[in-house]
Amino acid sequence: MVVEIVSVGTELLMGQIVNTDAAYLARRLPEAGATLYHQVTVGDNPERLKEALLTALSRSDVVITSGGLGPTKDDLTKDAAADALGLPMELNPEAERRLRGYFETRHRPMAPNNLRQAFFARGAVLFPNPNGTAPGCVIERDGKAVIHLPGPPREFVPMVESSVLPYLAARLGGVIRSRYLRMFGIGESDAETLLSDLMDAPNPTLAPYCSLGEVQFRLSARARTVDEAESLLNPLEEAVRARAGEFIYARTDIPDDTMARIAARRLIKSGKTIALAESLTGGLLAASLVAQSGVSSVLEEAVVSYANSSKMRRLGVSGESLRKYGAVSEQVAREMAEGIRGTAGVDIGISTTGIAGPDGATPVKPVGLVYAALSAAGHTEVKRLELKGHRDDIRQLACLHATKLLLNELGGSYGG
Amino acid sequence: MVVEIVSVGTELLMGQIVNTDAAYLARRLPEAGATLYHQVTVGDNPERLKEALLTALSRSDVVITSGGLGPTKDDLTKDAAADALGLPMELNPEAERRLRGYFETRHRPMAPNNLRQAFFARGAVLFPNPNGTAPGCVIERDGKAVIHLPGPPREFVPMVESSVLPYLAARLGGVIRSRYLRMFGIGESDAETLLSDLMDAPNPTLAPYCSLGEVQFRLSARARTVDEAESLLNPLEEAVRARAGEFIYARTDIPDDTMARIAARRLIKSGKTIALAESLTGGLLAASLVAQSGVSSVLEEAVVSYANSSKMRRLGVSGESLRKYGAVSEQVAREMAEGIRGTAGVDIGISTTGIAGPDGATPVKPVGLVYAALSAAGHTEVKRLELKGHRDDIRQLACLHATKLLLNELGGSYGG
Numbered sequence: 001m002v003v004e005i006v007s008v009g010t011e012l013l014m015g016q017i018v019n020t021d022a023a024y025l026a027r028r029l030p031e032a033g034a035t036l037y038h039q040v041t042v043g044d045n046p047e048r049l050k051e052a053l054l055t056a057l058s059r060s061d062v063v064i065t066s067g068g069l070g071p072t073k074d075d076l077t078k079d080a081a082a083d084a085l086g087l088p089m090e091l092n093p094e095a096e097r098r099l100r101g102y103f104e105t106r107h108r109p110m111a112p113n114n115l116r117q118a119f120f121a122r123g124a125v126l127f128p129n130p131n132g133t134a135p136g137c138v139i140e141r142d143g144k145a146v147i148h149l150p151g152p153p154r155e156f157v158p159m160v161e162s163s164v165l166p167y168l169a170a171r172l173g174g175v176i177r178s179r180y181l182r183m184f185g186i187g188e189s190d191a192e193t194l195l196s197d198l199m200d201a202p203n204p205t206l207a208p209y210c211s212l213g214e215v216q217f218r219l220s221a222r223a224r225t226v227d228e229a230e231s232l233l234n235p236l237e238e239a240v241r242a243r244a245g246e247f248i249y250a251r252t253d254i255p256d257d258t259m260a261r262i263a264a265r266r267l268i269k270s271g272k273t274i275a276l277a278e279s280l281t282g283g284l285l286a287a288s289l290v291a292q293s294g295v296s297s298v299l300e301e302a303v304v305s306y307a308n309s310s311k312m313r314r315l316g317v318s319g320e321s322l323r324k325y326g327a328v329s330e331q332v333a334r335e336m337a338e339g340i341r342g343t344a345g346v347d348i349g350i351s352t353t354g355i356a357g358p359d360g361a362t363p364v365k366p367v368g369l370v371y372a373a374l375s376a377a378g379h380t381e382v383k384r385l386e387l388k389g390h391r392d393d394i395r396q397l398a399c400l401h402a403t404k405l406l407l408n409e410l411g412g413s414y415g416g
Numbered sequence: 417m418v419v420e421i422v423s424v425g426t427e428l429l430m431g432q433i434v435n436t437d438a439a440y441l442a443r444r445l446p447e448a449g450a451t452l453y454h455q456v457t458v459g460d461n462p463e464r465l466k467e468a469l470l471t472a473l474s475r476s477d478v479v480i481t482s483g484g485l486g487p488t489k490d491d492l493t494k495d496a497a498a499d500a501l502g503l504p505m506e507l508n509p510e511a512e513r514r515l516r517g518y519f520e521t522r523h524r525p526m527a528p529n530n531l532r533q534a535f536f537a538r539g540a541v542l543f544p545n546p547n548g549t550a551p552g553c554v555i556e557r558d559g560k561a562v563i564h565l566p567g568p569p570r571e572f573v574p575m576v577e578s579s580v581l582p583y584l585a586a587r588l589g590g591v592i593r594s595r596y597l598r599m600f601g602i603g604e605s606d607a608e609t610l611l612s613d614l615m616d617a618p619n620p621t622l623a624p625y626c627s628l629g630e631v632q633f634r635l636s637a638r639a640r641t642v643d644e645a646e647s648l649l650n651p652l653e654e655a656v657r658a659r660a661g662e663f664i665y666a667r668t669d670i671p672d673d674t675m676a677r678i679a680a681r682r683l684i685k686s687g688k689t690i691a692l693a694e695s696l697t698g699g700l701l702a703a704s705l706v707a708q709s710g711v712s713s714v715l716e717e718a719v720v721s722y723a724n725s726s727k728m729r730r731l732g733v734s735g736e737s738l739r740k741y742g743a744v745s746e747q748v749a750r751e752m753a754e755g756i757r758g759t760a761g762v763d764i765g766i767s768t769t770g771i772a773g774p775d776g777a778t779p780v781k782p783v784g785l786v787y788a789a790l791s792a793a794g795h796t797e798v799k800r801l802e803l804k805g806h807r808d809d810i811r812q813l814a815c816l817h818a819t820k821l822l823l824n825e826l827g828g829s830y831g832g
Contacts, residue, residue: 013452015442016625019435022457026431036429037464041438041455048453154806209432276720278699282706286699286720293774293807301726303719304692304702310717310760314730344726358709390570391709 001172003034004060006052008077009067009151010043021066021149021156028160028255030205031176031220032168034062044068049080057084057144062168067151069134071114077148078137082121085141092120095135102133127163131155138167145171169222177229178220180255181240182262183247184213184404191215194243204232206240212393213400214259215247249407263403264292266410267299274406275344276302277315277336279327280354280370285399300344305336315339326365328353330382333371337382341375349375350406352398356391370398374405381405417588419450420476422468424493425483425567426459437482437565437572444576444671446621447592447636448584450478460484465496473500473560478584483567485550487530493564494553498537501557508536511551518549543579547571554583561587585638593645594636596671597656598678599663600629600820607631610659620648622656628809629816630675631663665823679819680708682826683715690822691760692718693731693752695743696770696786701815716760721752731755742781744769746798749787753798757791765791766822768814772807786814790821797821 005025011017022039029036038059042052049068056063068077082089095118103110117134120126127136127147132155138147147164149156169176183191188210192199195217198206204221217240221232241248250262267274267289276299278285286302289295303314308327311317316339317332325331333353341349354370361367368387373380383405387397421441427433438455445452454475458468465484472479484493498505511534519526533550536542543552543563548571555562563580565572585592599607604626608615611633615622620637633656637648657664666678683690683705692715694701702718705711719730724743727733732755733748741747749769757765770786777783784803789796799821803813 013442013455014446015439015444018439023431023434026429028431030430037459037461038468039429039457043453045453052454281703283694283699283702283718283720284706287697287703290698290700290722290811291808296722296776300723301719301721301730302699303717303730304699305717306706306712307716313759314717314719343729360712392707395706 001034001062001168002060003029003036003062003064003168004056005036005039006049006056006063006065007039007041007067008044008049008065010074012067012151013041013043020153021151024153024157025064025066025160025164027209028165029168030207031178031218031222032165033172033176033203033222034168044074044076046076046080046083049076050084053081053084053146057146061143062145062147062171064147064149064164066149066156069117069136069148069150071111071116071133073113075116078120081139081146081148085121085139085146087121087123087139087141089119090122091115092118092124092126095120095126098128098135099133127159129155129159131158136163172222174222174224175226175229176220176222177226177233178218178253178255179233179237180252180257181217181219181237181248182250182252182257182259183215183217183244184249184259184400186215186244186247188215191217191244191247195240198236198239204229204236206236209256213397216256218255249404258288258291259400259403259407260288261292263406263410264289264295266407268292268294268297270410271298272348272410273298273300273346274348274350275300275340275346277311277340277349277351278302278304279306279311279336279352280356281352281395281398281402282306284395285350285352285402288399288403300346303340311336311339315343328355328365328369328371330371330384333373333382334375334380337373337375338380347376348406348409350402351375352402354385354387354394354398356394358391368394370394370401372398372402372405374402374409376409417450417478417584418476419445419452419478419480419584420472421452421455422465422472422479422481423455423457423483424460424465424481426490428483428567429457429459436569437567440569440573441480441482441576441580443625444581445584446623447594447634447638448581449588449592449638450584460490460492462492462496462499465492466500469497469500469562473562477559478561478563478587480563480565480580482565482572485533485552485564485566487527487532487549491532494536497555497562497564501537501555501562503537503539503555503557505535506538507531508534508540508542511536511542514544514551515549543575545571545575547574552579588638590638590640591642591645592636592638593642593649594634594669594671595649595653596668596673597633597635597653597664598666598668598673598675599631599633599660600665600675600816602631602660602663604631607633607660607663611656614652614655620645620652622652625672629813632672634671665820674704674707675816675819675823676704677708679822679826680705680711682823684708684710684713686826687714688764688826689714689716689762690764690766691716691756691762693727693756693765693767694718694720695722695727695752695768696772697768697811697814697818698722700811701766701768701818704815704819716762719756727752731759744771744781744785744787746787746800749789749798750791750796753789753791754796763792764822764825766818767791768818770801770803770810770814772810774807784810786810786817788814788818788821790818790825792825
């Protein structure tokens with residue numbers, strides 16, 4: 001099943017918006033058994049849009065568009081596709097009803113042009129949009145299918161999950177189930193080498209996705225029933241764990257989860273309180289945990305102690321340690337973690353200190369030298385790291401290592 | 417001059433990488449007088465790549481590729497283009513010399529397959545790559561041009577600036593000059609309405625680019641000389657300032673600068689010291705300032721005081737104010753800003769407190785209610801904000817408002 005993505009919109013074409021929709025969809029498509037050869041982007045121009053759709057239909061089984069479903073005269077995607085497919089546009093009563101309901105529940109008047117959003121090519125089957133006014137749809141014709149999705153990622157992504165992937169899997173006669181194993185401490189190519197033969201199988205599939213410092217492996221199975229799919233996934237997960245278990249820190253059902261959010265959720269569940277002493281990471285560690293709603297119940301505070309005076313005054317780091325070992329040292333990292341834990345009165349204290357560059361390096365303390373420490377009842381652990389990359393990369397990697405210390409401390413479950 | 421962007425790479429096609437290159441280039445092209453109708457993405461497949469290049473050449477004057485210039489067998493872009501153009505591949509002595517020099521200065525041996533990076537279609541004119549091993553190039557043939565650029569953004573973006581835009585401008589016989597006016601406190605559509613007639617002119621051009629809470633206007637002129645271009649830009653800038661001057665907080669020569677980096681640079685220049693007390697923003701404000709290298713000389717510390725106990729202990733906020741007005745109140749924002757300024761012993765203290773949602777709202781304190789405060793010698797200013805959007809948006813907007821308070825305090829120059 002060959003699928004093509006046609007992204008529509010002058011703002012996309014002109015680079016006013018980065019096309020995260022297409023990247024997201026492209027990463028999810030293989031789960032549904034789809035193969036992708038082309039992505040194209042065109043502006044809000046009916047001729048070029050129709051031409052792009054005809055080209056896509058000539059070389060693909062399913063064409064998925066994003067964008068151009070709104071109420072304005074620039075929103076032309078549905079009309080252009082109906083034109084390309086030779087179908088008339090019709091008012092869809094179900095879509096009209098939902099649209100009027102959307103405005104009613106929000107006590108807002110509906111402008112007449114909004115009704116455009118209830119017109120679809122004849123025979124279109126609607127995809128509900130709980131996050132906006134424009135439903136998606138699929139139109140089948142001569143064995144091919146055109147799928148329309150709204151452009152805003154907060155509408156697009158949920159519709160891919162709830163409607164598009166199930167539709168594509170059903171087209172091949174079945175359901176899909178996916179789970180994700182997240183790894184830390186192993187590089188992309190090492191992980192792929194370790195698991196390469198498992199990645200060759202057509203079903204269930206194993207596919208990596210790398211972000212800075214982390215590798216996520218997606219395990220997907222297609223089968224006739226959910227139970228069958230799960231029973232395909234279980235031995236695959238076992239095989240991955242047998243080879244790379246030491247690097248796996250979480251298994252989740254959510255694609256593209258983050259280590260910080262996973263750690264924050266486990267922390268909330270544990271009921272333990274935490275406080276942070278950040279030097280090098282400059283607030284990033286706090287910000288990454290705070291992204292998880294509910295963390296305020298366990299995160300007491302963070303002190304971004306950039307200056308030595310702040311490390312002494314706020315955290316009780318000794319002036320002698322700073323003079324003798326320097327701010328970037330195992331000793332100071334330890335005193336920062338213990339200091340924030342003690343002064344904040346929490347269960348766990350975490351600290352970072354290091355040299356992000358480009359300035360600040362010395363012959364014995366190169367750019368990328370980082371210490372991360374965790375202090376809890378009865379013990380303090382300090383990790384010495386030599387990180388590579390640009391300034392921002394070093395900070396992000398330091399956050400991951402500090403968060404990994406937290407995950408180790410919380411221990412136990414592999415759940416997300 | 418019609419330009420088409422062909423992005424090459426299986427990782428791009430499969431969504432492993434989001435295509436920021438294409439968005440960046442697309443936004444810069446109009447400055448060089450180029451019109452863009454199509455962006456396409458294909459994988460590392462020679463047939464589909466050649467077909468995409470032939471299609472692009474059939475409907476465009478200039479085809480710009482990104483990616484596939486590396487040393488591996490998957491890097492096929494130059495070969496596919498030479499094939500499409502009917503040109504032989506040749507070892508370019510200049511490229512070979514630079515390549516060997518690159519490895520020598522880094523004291524690394526050069527693997528034989530690296531020499532692939534010195535092969536180009538006959539007649540290719542090289543674009544130097546100071547940030548990597550793969551030079552770019554332009555190949556002219558029958559009045560059309562193919563431009564190859566490396567994929568990594570840290571190599572791609574500088575080459576667009578230093579080689580591609582000047583080449584395209586020269587193709588139309590001239591030079592281009594751009595400057596950027598950054599606005600805050602006005603929405604995209606209001607700004608466009610205010611300046612719409614100025615945005616219609618073909619040269620100099622005025623074009624908006626919006627990010628959350630901010631609008632950047634790019635002023636670009638094409639002319640025979642730099643002086644002529646600048647003298648086209650001056651009256652346009654004057655006209656924009658006459659209408660929207662109150663919203664302009666900076667003029668820069670860098671596209672996509674950020675308010676935080678601009679504020680950090682002005683702060684460093686001022687020599688004033690600063691400390692932050694963040695509740696709602698949870699470390700984001702510190703992290704945004706720290707992104708600017710050199711800020712450690714003026715940023716003493718930040719306290720992310722999530723818990724009330726932290727606000728009292730670290731910042732000296734009074735328990736009575738917390739009880740009487742609540743943590744999200746003008747009074748507490750004021751005490752936080754004054755408290756961090758006093759306890760850190762700095763010139764300027766800034767604070768944020770508010771409700772990001774989805775939880776924590778009350779009938780009188782809705783989600784989005786935010787206070788930002790700045791305390792300096794002799795005065796404290798508190799701003800009450802009602803921000804709209806999702807949790808992350810509210811945090812980001814709160815950071816911008818707090819940073820704007822800092823810019824106001826630093827005053828003076830419009831420079832970036």
